[in-house]
Amino acid sequence: MIDHVRDLASVREATDRLLDAAASWDNATVTQPSRLPGWSRGHLLAHLARNADALVNVLQGRPMYASAEARDADIERGAGRPLDVQLDDVRATAERFDAVGREPADWDRIVELRNGVTDRAARVPFRRWVEVALHHVDLGVGYELEDLPEDFVLREIDFLAERFAGHKDVPSTGIRAEGGRMWTTGGGAEGGPVAVSGPAPEVLGWLAGRRDGSALKVEGGPLPQLPPL
Template identity: 75%
Template sequence: MIDHSRDLASLYEATDRLIDAVSSWDNAALAQPSRLPGWTRGHVLAHVSRNADALVNVLRGLPMYKDAETRDADIERGADRPLDAQLADLRETADRFRAVAEEPADWSRTVELRNGVTDSAARVPFRRWVEVALHHVDLGAGYELEDLPEEFVDREIDFLADRWSGLASVPRTLLRAPDGRTWTTGGDSGDVTVTGPAADLLGWLAGRRDGAALTTEGGPLPHLPAL
């Protein structure tokens, strides 16, 4: 069962960790490339801020973004701001999300995300935690997938494995961690087993790692669609 209150507490810790890390930077650090192709660290931080506002919209029953073009333009416009402006935006948008998330609400209600995707409101705090935590890793500033809490890694692998389940372009795949934890994904044909540390499994599923640290049986490492 999803505990949105617990996820909110974990989100707040992750947000503070991100802001504390960025606070030690200077403007030059923001201009450095992130691990996301074509994005500087400034792009990543602008996206994290805009995502907070987008999820405020979701919780309020509004469209997540006006449209894809506006979303992309807002990130591009915010990417080159100096450090003090980026930090202020991170703090202010995090505070706005927190204020809305702590209002009395029916957390069992259905909300609409991007592209018509719907989900339970109770899942929104975890989805925001994912945005903050994975993009912290994307900054390439010393916080790695191995630093993420085990619960977070397991749940995000669950989510991503489910995302590719039933997809005919991905062979039926068993994901196996060294400690015996397993997940399944892919379509109905083929039998590939992918084994490796949970952090590497997550990195591969999330498009953050190329899978070089993983071993396979029954076929090559499957190609996954872009997220």
């Protein structure tokens, strides 16, 4: 069951963890490459701030972004700012998102995100948690998938397995994480069934495009190549 209040608390914790880690940087650190191709750490921080604003728009019934071009331009414009400006922006926008999330609302309503994607309002805080947690890893500053809370890892595997279910480019795939949790996904492409197993952080890394899957055990065919998120 989705508990948006609990997820909002997890977002706050994840945001504080990221801001505490970044507080020791200097301005040069912001300009260094992140783990995302073509993006510096400054791009990631700018994205996190703009994403918080965008999810406020979603919860308040407005378009998430004015356009894809405006989203990209805002991130590019904000990427080169000094560290203190970046962190103030991430902190302030996170506080705005949290404040809107605490307002009385119909959390069962359907809201619209990017590209026509819809979801229940109650799942928006988890989506924000995903942004903060995975991009903390993407910063490449010593925080890894293995450091993520176990409940987050399993829930994000749930989410991504559902996202790729029936995808036309993904064969039928069964996934098992160490500890016994199992998922199925894909099924829209020829081939399979493929069985994929390994530690939960490695499974998440493969599904989220953060790891190549070389640490996973694969049976029944090659490791499926997943489409970008």
